[in-house]
Amino acid sequence: MARNVASPLAALFVSNAIPQIIAALSLHGSATAGELTERVSVGSRAVHYELNRLRNLGILTITRVHRVQVYTLTTDPLVHHLVSISLLAYGPLHIIGQNLGNVQGIEQAFIFGSWARRYHGEIGRIPNDIDVYAVGDTSRNDISEASEFSSDRLGRPVNTRRVTTEEWNNPVDPFLKLIREQPLVEIELQLPK
Numbered sequence: 353m354a355r356n357v358a359s360p361l362a363a364l365f366v367s368n369a370i371p372q373i374i375a376a377l378s379l380h381g382s383a384t385a386g387e388l389t390e391r392v393s394v395g396s397r398a399v400h401y402e403l404n405r406l407r408n409l410g411i412l413t414i415t416r417v418h419r420v421q422v423y424t425l426t427t428d429p430l431v432h433h434l435v436s437i438s439l440l441a442y443g444p445l446h447i448i449g450q451n452l453g454n455v456q457g458i459e460q461a462f463i464f465g466s467w468a469r470r471y472h473g474e475i476g477r478i479p480n481d482i483d484v485y486a487v488g489d490t491s492r493n494d495i496s497e498a499s500e501f502s503s504d505r506l507g508r509p510v511n512t513r514r515v516t517t518e519e520w521n522n523p524v525d526p527f528l529k530l531i532r533e534q535p536l537v538e539i540e541l542q543l544p545k
Contacts, residue, residue: 369394369402371438374425377412378435379446382424391446391540439506444482445539447505451498452512453541457490459517461539464531472535481509484539485531487520 372392377383380391385403389396403423406412411431415422425431444463452461463471465483470476482502486495495512502510515528523529 367398367402369398370406371434372442373399373402373406374411374431374434374438375442375446377423377425378439379443379450382415382422384420384422388423440478444502444506444510445537446542448482448484448498448502448510449539449542451501452484452486452495452539453543455486455490455494455498457488458486458495458541459488460520461486461512461541463537463539464534468535468537471537474535479508481511482506484510484512485520485528486512486514487517488514489516490514 369392372394373388376388376391380387383391385396385399388403389399392399394402403412407414407423410426410428411434412423412425415424425435444467448461448463452458462468462485463482464485466476466479467482470479484499492514495514499510499512519525519528523532
């Protein structure tokens with residue numbers, strides 16, 4: 353009788369770090385381990401461990417630039433599918449973070465609603481849209497434009513609400529109070545270089 357032997361690819365779906373690393377590399381082209389550690393929500397040791405596994409599976413390549421290793425996704429057809437899945441799960445954090453990071457006056461941003469609940473592990477359908485709160489003093493037009501760019505790249509609507517820092521920290525609005533009690537995912541704003 354044949355034994356069930358797990359494919360090495362099965363490990364790609366048990367680590368929270370791997371899809372985050374794949375999403376970050378697909379959006380930024382290439383990165384060092386240090387840059388990836390800044391872009392994903394896992395520690396440096398986990399990033400190094402998963403980068404080694406991805407390299408051993410042929411999913412990424414390493415190029416030395418001076419004394420630094422730079423990681424890049426391969427062009428293997430499997431990688432295309434992994435990128436699609438990874439962007440669905442983690443792309444909004446990177447893409448919205450890039451676009452809102454370009455908007456002057458935003459201090460913080462949070463995803464709320466069904467996408468945030470799925471991110472925190474609640475079982476349910478894949479969200480049709482992504483709801484965001486942008487905290488700070490900025491124009492509605494700039495936020496609307498950033499949301500449009502994010503929507504175009506993600507292929508789903510990004511609905512961004514603007515709220516001042518005071519309103520966020522001391523909510524009076526019943527809807528905002530309700531949102532603050534539900535799962536939120538903070539977006540790391542990627543400031544322009």
